Amino acid sequence: MFINAIQEIFSHAFMVRALITGLFISVTAAVVGVSLVLKRYSMIGDGLSHVGFGALAVSTALGFAPLAVAVPVVIIAAFFLLRLSNSAKLKGDAAIALISTASLAIGVLAVSLSGTNADLNSYLFGSIIAVSKPDMYLSVALSVIVGAIYVVLYNRIFSVTFDEEFTTATGANTGAYNMLIAISTAITVVLGMRVMGALLISSLIIFPCLTAMRVFKTYKGVMLCSCVLAAFTFFAGLVASFMLKTPTGATIVLVNLVAYLVFYAVGKLRAGVLR
16 A cells, blocks of 8 residues: 555656655755754754745846856855854854845845746745756755765864864864855755745754754764654655645654654653663
């Protein structure tokens, strides 16, 4: 019964594209999310998603290719967001709030003035039908690049995540590594907006890491568990949304919530047994 349902679901080309795109983006978001959560900078994903929506709205209104415009714009926003958050006058959450709300307002204004909002709804709330072949190819390529960067620079990123001062003392350019993390986040956010939407994409960054941390206590353990969780919850959410006829992004988030509650319970039970 279950096997037949799976075969029926993925007999549709758009579901296959959504699955491939979503799996790559989910795993990449989980990898990036571990560093962001541990650095207490997890809301950068939410802020950049609003910037992405603004860029997509403006590019669509002007007739440009949405992703071709949004990716560089969000990368630039990540750069300025990091610079603002490191300034003495404007810190972390205030910098994110400043940029995200302004970008969202620009996007809404662009939609209102242009009168075209049909396709933009897919960026705001997510749509598996909107994932095209070019979107899939671009998502896979950039996800592989981001993943390769994290593998090659694993030790440096680990060091920057836990102790920037020590990393600086060793002669490493911590600013460059922080910027690399921000750029990776920007790319992941823009690519993921097709499936999850601007309002829910940050969940792919935050949930897997927080869930894994309920049970695992080492950086490597959290990283590996986050990747597995991200892939599983996306697949389960995608299948459930198709079978239940529910919004894909929201269903994936709820599956992540269930996974978090399960891991939370397991972590509590294990802590009680070890006492």
